[in-house]
Amino acid sequence: MKKFVSLIATALIAIGLPLAAQAQENPKVVRIAFSGAGVGGKPASSGGALATAHQRGILEKEFAKDGIKVEWSFFVGAGPATNEALALKKIDFATQGDLPLVVARANGLRTRILLSGSRFNRNYVVVPTSSTIQSLEDLRGKKLTVQKGTSGQLTLNRLLEKAGLKETDLRVIDMIGDSQKAALSTGDVDAALQSSTDLVVRGLVRRIYKVEDPKLTAPSQIWVSEEFEAKYPHIVQRFVTTLVRESAWVSDEKNRDEIFRLFAKTGNPYSDYKEDYKGTELRDRFSPLLDEYYTNSLAKSIGEVKHFRFARRDAQIEGWVEPKYLQTALKELKLEGYWDEFDADGKRKKAAGK
Incomplete structure (x- = not known):
């Protein structure tokens, strides 16, 4: 048997197919959840690259070449409903705010944080x-x-x-x-x-x-279940790279009007978004970076969840934030330095390359 396996391996290498590539399997479906829904439960969301990626079919285009289906869930029950779906193993990726995210971690639900979803929200x-x-x-x-x-x-x-x-x-x-x-x-x-x-x-x-004080608000985030990441890391990378590319699109001021019209598909009026985003840069609001501001905000939220007694157990931050997929995407897309980094207090730092 060992000799047979060795012969197969030799044959694969001979025709230029690495063993690692042969071992990679693709899921039949990628299941993505929004912690919220539009007016009256409309299957639409706003506030970042994942929302516009849904509206524009970006992830469907990425995975269609491999016959991978993309399924979207919109939970009117918001973060707690997302946690329930994760516990039941019904979703693979999701976007979520800090309180339900930390509560899930404290209760033993295992995720990897991949990138920031939005920040400096009002x-x-x-x-x-x-x-x-x-x-x-x-x-x-x-x-x-x-x-x-x-x-x-x-x-x-x-x-x-x-x-x-x-x-x-x-x-x-x-x-x-x-x-x-x-x-x-x-x-x-x-x-x-x-x-x-x-x-x-x-x-x-x-x-x-x-x-609007960055110390009173916190970034949202996009995560993957640890189980899905362990099984399909190559799919996680493609997901992140696609979203980072979309983050650049949604951060471009020339797309502001189109972005708000996409957000308006939630049922909230275009004028609502125009007013809410007045005086802020899209590039700051939609940064995917896991910078000092992000990590400090997460650590602070963990402490506050305990302080306000929203969870009985402590959440552990070790091994939770996984920046390697984001770093690979930024390098591949030549977007290193595109978004400014912010310090622990939410103040702008000089970005690399600027």
């Missing part, structure tokens, strides 16, 4: 236009809605702590985005923490606080 504390609430301090004892278990809840706790408050000082009600809008419109809640400016643009609510 959130807004809004109240009905007729409300007398003027400041964060005025929220004490009021009903505020946020989708619990998401990055928004962690952002809310950071914000409240900065204002000398905590969740128990308010009546925090768990609602998805669509329900939040309805509750604000009818006056069933006094305030909400939202990323959308839709109701502001329509004059139904007004902002009392704009959250």
Whole structure:
């Protein structure tokens, strides 16, 4: 038998096919999840390269040459629903915010972080236009809605702590985005923490606080399950390289209008995105880098999840962030130095090559 295997190996090498290549198998399907959905559960998302890659069929084009199907899932239940799908082994890749990501890690769900999804996102504390609430301090004892278990809840706790408050000082009600809008419109809640400016643009609510401090927000990320990575590392590399190329496209200011029109397929209006991204560079918002700002934000989120008691166990950061796929993609695509790096405080550093 050993002699037979040796002969086969010799034959493969003779015709120019390395053994490593022969050993690589491809999956029949690549399953990708968004921790969220568009208005009314529409299968669409916004906020980064993965969203535009879905809209433009970029990953389908990449994997079609090998007959690999791409399946997309959009979870209205956001990060917690993504964690459930991962636990049931129903997804391979996903994008997620910091709170559900850390909770999953603390509960033993194994993933590898591949690249940053988006950063420096803005959130807004809004109240009905007729409300007398003027400041964060005025929220004490009021009903505020946020989708619990998401990055928004962690952002809310950071914000409240900065204002000398905590969740128990308010009546925090768990609602998805669509329900939040309805509750604000009818006056069933006094305030909400939202990323959308839709109701502001329509004059139904007004902002009392704009959250854009990089110490109060955190980057999203794109990960792969450890099981999938161990089995198909070559597919992981192709996935990352394709998304880094798409990150460059979505970071190009000349595409700003087209990007917002793609984002508007979520059901949120084009004007919402135009307003939200005003005064910010796409290249900063959509950087895929796992730089100092990213790693520091992740470490800080791990500590805050424990501090605010969102998980009973500690999450371990060792072996979690895997930058090799990103580094290979940046080199292959000649994009090293294209995105500025940011320090631990979210301040711009001089990028390599600039």
